[in-house]
Amino acid sequence: MELTLLLGLLALLLIIGVPVAFALGLASLVTFIFMDIAPVVAFQRIATGVNVFSLMAIPFFIFAGDLMQQAGIAERLVRVADAAMGRIRGGLGVVDVGASMMFGGVSGSAVASVSALGSTLIPLMKEKGYDADYAVNVTSTSAILGILIPPSHNMIIYAAAAGVSVSVADLFLAGVLPGILTGIFLAAAAWIIAVRRGYPKGEFPGWPAFAAAFASALPGLLTAVIIFGGVLGGVFTPTESSAVAVIYTLVIAVIVYRTLGFRGFTTAAQNAVKTTAMVMLIIGSAAAFGWLLALLEAPEQLATLLQTLTDNPILILLLINLILLILGTFMDMAPLIVITSPIFLPVAMATGMDPVQFGIMMMLNLGIGLVTPPVGSVLFVGCAVGKIKVEQAVRTIWPFYLALFAALMAITFVPALTLTLPGLAG
Numbered sequence: 133m134e135l136t137l138l139l140g141l142l143a144l145l146l147i148i149g150v151p152v153a154f155a156l157g158l159a160s161l162v163t164f165i166f167m168d169i170a171p172v173v174a175f176q177r178i179a180t181g182v183n184v185f186s187l188m189a190i191p192f193f194i195f196a197g198d199l200m201q202q203a204g205i206a207e208r209l210v211r212v213a214d215a216a217m218g219r220i221r222g223g224l225g226v227v228d229v230g231a232s233m234m235f236g237g238v239s240g241s242a243v244a245s246v247s248a249l250g251s252t253l254i255p256l257m258k259e260k261g262y263d264a265d266y267a268v269n270v271t272s273t274s275a276i277l278g279i280l281i282p283p284s285h286n287m288i289i290y291a292a293a294a295g296v297s298v299s300v301a302d303l304f305l306a307g308v309l310p311g312i313l314t315g316i317f318l319a320a321a322a323w324i325i326a327v328r329r330g331y332p333k334g335e336f337p338g339w340p341a342f343a344a345a346f347a348s349a350l351p352g353l354l355t356a357v358i359i360f361g362g363v364l365g366g367v368f369t370p371t372e373s374s375a376v377a378v379i380y381t382l383v384i385a386v387i388v389y390r391t392l393g394f395r396g397f398t399t400a401a402q403n404a405v406k407t408t409a410m411v412m413l414i415i416g417s418a419a420a421f422g423w424l425l426a427l428l429e430a431p432e433q434l435a436t437l438l439q440t441l442t443d444n445p446i447l448i449l450l451l452i453n454l455i456l457l458i459l460g461t462f463m464d465m466a467p468l469i470v471i472t473s474p475i476f477l478p479v480a481m482a483t484g485m486d487p488v489q490f491g492i493m494m495m496l497n498l499g500i501g502l503v504t505p506p507v508g509s510v511l512f513v514g515c516a517v518g519k520i521k522v523e524q525a526v527r528t529i530w531p532f533y534l535a536l537f538a539a540l541m542a543i544t545f546v547p548a549l550t551l552t553l554p555g556l557a558g
Contacts, residue, residue: 135428138163142421152464153410156417156471160424174420181419181470182412184292185371186300190411192374193285195404196381197244200235200352202396203385206248208349209234215342221333222326224257225266229274229319233311234353236278241285242502242510246275250517262331264520265528270322272514272525273532276499277318279465280311280492283359283377288370289415289466290491293422293473298487300370301363302554306488307495310543310550314496317535325531351384364557411466418470431475438479445483449544452476453497460501464509468498489550493543500536503529 138159145155157178164174200206213230217223228249235245250271257267279286282304291298336342358380359373368376385392392400425431438448456476459468473494480490502510505522511529515522543549 134163134167135425135430135433137166138421138424138428146462152467153413153417156414156421156467160417160420163424177420177423178416181416181422186288186292187412187415189288189371189374190285191404191408192378193283193288194241194407194411195400196355196374196377197241198400198403198407199378199381199385199392199397200355201244201248202400203381203389203392205349205352205385205389206231206235206245207252208345208352208389210249210252211345212342212349215337215345219333219336220323222262222323222329222331223333224253224260224262225270225322225326225331226319228253228257228267228270229277229315229322232271232274232277233281233315234349236275236281236311242275242278242499243513245278246272246510246514247517249275250514254514254518258518260332262326263329264518265525266325266329266331268511268514268518268520268525269529269532270318271518272503272511273529273536274315274318274322275510275514276496276502276536277311277315279495279499279502280307280314282307282356283370283373284495285374285411286465286469286495286498287491289469290473290494293419293470294477294487294491295474296477296481296487298491299554301557302488303491304360304363304370305553305557306492306550308553310492310496310539313542313549314536314539317539318532321531321535351388355380355384414464414467415470418467421467422471422474425471426474431478434475435479435482446545448483449480449485452480453493453540453544456494456497457500457504460498460507461504462507463501464507465498465502468501469494486547486551488554489543489547492550493540496536496540496543500533500540503532 141162142155142159145158161171161174164171210227210231213227213234217226217230220226231249232245235249254267254271258264278284284307287303287307288300291300291303355377359377362368362376363370363373438451442448456472459472477487477490481487502508505526511525512522515525
């Protein structure tokens with residue numbers, strides 16, 4: 133009865149349009165009262181949920197991403213990708229994917245990526261004769277590469293929520309090859325569509341121009357190298373690396389590029405504060421909700437249900453993916469990570485899946501939800517930048533979905549894809 137009340141009330145609140153954080157909090161509070169548990173416990177669980185040292189990295193990584201966006205670093209990355217890949221037919225679509233991979237490696241945010249790169253690439257593609265739906269779809273779907281390619285604050289949330297010991301450094305390493313593979317799949321989809329639609333072919337600007345573009349973008353690209361190398365080399369922890377990212381970004385934006393003024397800094401700070409507050413409120417509310425799920429033995433009940441349906445590990449993993457995909461279309465990524473990690477991870481581990489591999493699978497799975505209506509926050513931002521309706525984008529986005537699903541299946545059933553690099557480093 134209590135579990136039905138908790139889940140039913142959450143569904144009702146979401147249907148009537150209550151924000152996710154408040155829906156989670158209200159559903160938890162009402163269930164606490166119904167179970168005759170002091171309401172103060174709900175607020176204690178919220179406080180405990182955000183009182184995790186590793187979560188301190190989130191506001192810094194968000195701030196670094198906003199600073200990069202305000203400093204125009206995305207435009208420099210676009211020029212590098214365009215010089216390298218723009219000469220093939222429909223090359224701007226492939227350029228978009230390449231730029232998203234590079235920007236994701238320095239910002240770790242899908243929303244920041246679609247905002248920064250979309251404001252540059254979508255108008256440029258439309259100006260060159262590309263259809264608006266294509267420009268929006270390739271930009272939106274490739275933006276979620278920032279969730280896979282480190283540093284990613286969502287990986288930090290997963291490490292804190294998993295309930296077992298999961299190294300953030302291992303997650304960072306594990307996301308590299310899946311991120312590259314997903315980028316290749318998306319680039320292939322973008323190229324095939326571009327060829328079929330007869331989009332224009334660019335020209336190679338020459339090696340001197342490429343070298344100049346690369347040199348201009350190199351300080352920004354080094355952000356990922358410094359963060360990644362510092363964590364792997366033991367120079368600083370993943371949490372400390374987020375603060376290093378902010379300091380380094382400020383140095384290159386103010387001193388090297390000289391593109392960040394006081395107004396840009398304050399705008400980035402305001403955006404980071406708003407985003408951090410939203411993320412932390414969601415994490416706290418989701419922690420209280422997840423604690424109730426554990427108290428009501430929801431993970432055990434789900435595991436029993438799945439085992440009654442099938443004992444085939446492949447089918448169990450497919451069912452987990454299906455459930456996460458469905459949930460991802462209705463809820464934001466952060467609360468789903470906090471709520472579902474303790475539920476599905478034990479089931480996945482029972483099939484022999486490593487927690488690191490499960491984390492990367494979850495990153496891409498829930499990332500797909502960011503570009504899938506009715507929530508689809510990244511897709512909505514892309515449509516806003518491209519000035520088209522979501523319905524128009526969704527009608528032609530399916531080839532990119534196929535590319536993302538192919539990558540998801542590879543991550544799910546090829547452990548070496550995620551575990552090779554952490555194994556070599558360990």
